[in-house]
Amino acid sequence: MSETPLGAFLRARRRRLAPAEAGLSAVGRRRTPGLRREEVAVRAGISADYYARLEQGRQRVPTGQVLDGIAGALNLAAPERAYLHRLAEHQRQRTAAGPVTPAEEAPVLSAATLALLETLDAAPAFVTGPSFDLLAWNRPAGLLMAWPEQRPPHERNLLWQVFCCPYGDETPANRELEGSIGADLVAGLRAHHADRPGDRALEVLVRRLSAQSPAFAALWDRHRAGPPRQGRLHVRHPELDAEVLEYTVLALPEEGRHVFVCLAPPGSRARRVFRAALADPSTSARV
The missing domain is CATH 1.10.260.40 (lambda repressor-like DNA-binding domains)
Incomplete structure (x- = not known):
């Protein structure tokens, strides 16, 4: 066998x-x-x-x-x-x-979830699906992630943000084998993988990330599994300078959906920039 x-x-x-x-x-x-x-x-x-x-x-x-x-x-x-x-x-x-073909995921978010995201408007907040695709985000989160709506669909993914985007390359602490946001996200993807045998889209995602990021491949091979947890996000961004943001994760009623909320330290430049993004009508959000 x-x-x-x-x-x-x-x-x-x-x-x-x-x-x-x-x-x-x-x-x-x-x-x-x-x-x-x-x-x-x-x-x-x-x-x-x-x-x-x-x-x-x-x-x-x-x-x-x-x-x-x-x-x-x-x-x-x-x-x-x-x-x-x-x-x-x-x-x-x-x-x-025999093999089971998984059902297609419904991309629609509930009105309650969207209302929650709009309420969390003073800090970067975004909703992810079971494979950590970015489903919705507020203006501060759009700034933090360099405006995901302007990029190809396969790049609108939190795993891609951590392991493959240019800013992610400058923050190796996010990809440590233990205790990093990258390690937790890979563990979450591995847990999701168990519930969707034969999911070709999920297999394509894993192959793409493994090919582009040795750090992802190493974490995937560790076979750790578990839900995403709160932690620290290391950020290097042209408008924020180097910052460390605490983040928390809220599980939503929809299966596999989570809200990530990032908290900038009081008095930090990041907090001022996020507030400015919220007040600027030229910045975009996807909610």
């Missing part, structure tokens, strides 16, 4: 877990990083052969109890434990009924 998303995830997380993190002694020479398959199997209470077949895509989907054992063996956090179960469920569905 060919490699499965479940097997790829298990292998990636096994290789990322250091023996010391699993309470094991790193005695002897190890040919590959992380734990051995046998060590994961012992910790999970299953046979080494069974676990090897799971990674290789040669084993039927295990029960929830076995998945929980494997999650504990790999020290998975709650979001990644849920992601593991979703991968298994989708693999079970594909085995039973």
Whole structure:
């Protein structure tokens, strides 16, 4: 059988877990990083052969109890434990009924969501879809992101902003392997990927970003999964100078939709520029 998303995830997380993190002694020479398959199997209470077949895509989907054992063996956090179960469920569905073509996403935002965005008019605020496409933004956010409405559709995406746009290239802190907005966005995309097997548009997005950004490719290969969280956005912009903006993320009732709100420090040049953009009728917004 060919490699499965479940097997790829298990292998990636096994290789990322250091023996010391699993309470094991790193005695002897190890040919590959992380734990051995046998060590994961012992910790999970299953046979080494069974676990090897799971990674290789040669084993039927295990029960929830076995998945929980494997999650504990790999020290998975709650979001990644849920992601593991979703991968298994989708693999079970594909085995039973064959590939499933995902439904098209409706781009329409609710009136309540648009009203919320208009209310958040003193700071950059924007709405993203499940693949972090930019669906709507206010004037300060338009300034911060160099007017997305003026660029090709595939560039109107928060991942592209962080990993591929010219300003993004000057802010490597946004693409660190741990604790960065880039790491969180890739984890969010990976989680979304589990729920949309066979989504060709999503596959094209991943290929495009991987080809243009080695940093994205490295984060994607880590197989971390989870929802986007609040954090810090490092900004280098000709009208803002170098700034660090705190941001928060609000989950919307529509599945996979989020509002990002960036907060400039009091008294900063960025806050003054954002207020000026709000008052300038020549600046644009998409709400």
